[in-house]
Amino acid sequence: TEYTTDVVVIGGGGAGLAAAVSAHQNGVKVIVLEKMPRLGGNTILSGGAFNAASSPRQVAQGIEDSVDKHFTQTYEGGDKLGNPELIRTLVENAYPAVEWLESLGMKFNAEVFTVLGGLWPRAHKPSSPLGTGFIETYQNYINSNEGIEVLLDTEALELIVVEGKITGVKAKGLKGEVIVNANNGVVLATGGFGANSKMVEQYNKSWPSLANVKTTNHPGATGDGLRMGEAVGANLIGLENLQLLPLGDPKTGSLSGNIEQGVENRIFVNKSGNRFVDEGARRDVMTKALLQQEDSFLWIVLDSINYPTPETRNNFNETIEELIAQGRAFKGDTLEELAGKINVDPKNLVKSVEEFNKAVKSGGPDEFGRTLFDAPIEKGPFYAAPRVPTIHHTMGGIEINKYAQVLNKSGEVIPGLYAAGEVTGGIHGSNRLGGNALADITVFGRIAGQSAAEKNS
Numbered sequence: 001t002e003y004t005t006d007v008v009v010i011g012g013g014g015a016g017l018a019a020a021v022s023a024h025q026n027g028v029k030v031i032v033l034e035k036m037p038r039l040g041g042n043t044i045l046s047g048g049a050f051n052a053a054s055s056p057r058q059v060a061q062g063i064e065d066s067v068d069k070h071f072t073q074t075y076e077g078g079d080k081l082g083n084p085e086l087i088r089t090l091v092e093n094a095y096p097a098v099e100w101l102e103s104l105g106m107k108f109n110a111e112v113f114t115v116l117g118g119l120w121p122r123a124h125k126p127s128s129p130l131g132t133g134f135i136e137t138y139q140n141y142i143n144s145n146e147g148i149e150v151l152l153d154t155e156a157l158e159l160i161v162v163e164g165k166i167t168g169v170k171a172k173g174l175k176g177e178v179i180v181n182a183n184n185g186v187v188l189a190t191g192g193f194g195a196n197s198k199m200v201e202q203y204n205k206s207w208p209s210l211a212n213v214k215t216t217n218h219p220g221a222t223g224d225g226l227r228m229g230e231a232v233g234a235n236l237i238g239l240e241n242l243q244l245l246p247l248g249d250p251k252t253g254s255l256s257g258n259i260e261q262g263v264e265n266r267i268f269v270n271k272s273g274n275r276f277v278d279e280g281a282r283r284d285v286m287t288k289a290l291l292q293q294e295d296s297f298l299w300i301v302l303d304s305i306n307y308p309t310p311e312t313r314n315n316f317n318e319t320i321e322e323l324i325a326q327g328r329a330f331k332g333d334t335l336e337e338l339a340g341k342i343n344v345d346p347k348n349l350v351k352s353v354e355e356f357n358k359a360v361k362s363g364g365p366d367e368f369g370r371t372l373f374d375a376p377i378e379k380g381p382f383y384a385a386p387r388v389p390t391i392h393h394t395m396g397g398i399e400i401n402k403y404a405q406v407l408n409k410s411g412e413v414i415p416g417l418y419a420a421g422e423v424t425g426g427i428h429g430s431n432r433l434g435g436n437a438l439a440d441i442t443v444f445g446r447i448a449g450q451s452a453a454e455k456n457s
């Protein structure tokens, strides 16, 4: 089958759908190719945290923040390996992207929070569970406007090049070959390679072998876009920068079952019941510290202020009692009782919590350098849940400029080719802040759609 449209978007995750809607809003027709039987990518599985500074929500909560602070934390949090121009674009356009999503009908909660490894309370939380709100919002736009066609079960295989310009995509659908010609250009939004264990092993430099480490990623995150981009001369950068989280589910690697509600009100202890890291630190710092602990295993420990009612849900839409019933969380009316349930030394656990509570009162920094605190852990019942390292994000990828145009190895624009989202590299450096991925993919997805809609760019 052969189609012709203005803009082809490869990948129906958060970046691709933002690009599709944005291109359409800029007056062109769009076809989205998605290899899986449904839209959503990693966005739909994510906790939904969306960092944006200078938000009126922060002002209402009395939280001090600025676009500059978001810039500095992002840049330094990635060891200054990210491209400052792209980071600037990300942080300046993050709150406008929240407003854009709201203009499309998406709802966010009234309060921002600090997400794991986010370093600051600037994460906006969708009112719908997980990342479903983003995908439903885009889906509603697609349903209620003519001009965006979605081809599911359609895997892009290669980009079509005519005289150095990208003019379309060759793909494979359930019924065979699909060719999509693009009058304007093609947006690569195929995501990262966290679910491709071969590529992970190939590029891994900074972690021990990851052969037995599971992933939070959906199975389609196999790095296809990197291959397709490379075949037409795109420059790939920073592929060695792999992000692990310390809070994977021990059985599946997924983020479900993570009982934390933001970073301020919980601690991590190892199998001996001792704390070992600043739980408000960078993700790489926390995961490296976890890998030093017995069996690379931790317990999240918190109290009932995190679960004030039986209806209270975590970021993954689970109640604590559901998790306890599944054997994925444990409860004790006292810390000693909890220690017995999770088989750690009660004296150590009690001491860890006492020391933590002292730091809460003094405001820190504590012996691990922790400065993010809210309330002490003192109101029973107390809860714990087991977590292990998990592969989460691939910071490297295709090099782009601030217009989301793809660059070749000489730094020149490849005409007709754009990229956005986790398939790109050069923004997050060695370590991405928690809450910056949804901001990144939305900001650059929007830009890519707009750039691709404008002819001759």
Ligand code: ADP
Residues within 6 Å of the ligand: 010, 011, 012, 013, 014, 015, 016, 033, 034, 035, 036, 039, 040, 041, 042, 043, 154, 155, 156, 157, 189, 190, 191, 192, 220, 221, 222, 224, 225, 420, 421, 422, 423, 441
């Ligand atoms: P991002 O966060 O950048 O949007 P995701 O991984 O969430 O990245 O989404 C990428 C989407 O692209 C997924 O839905 C994935 O199934 C899809 N995808 C990956 N490779 C291809 C391909 N070769 N053809 C079509 N879709 C693809």
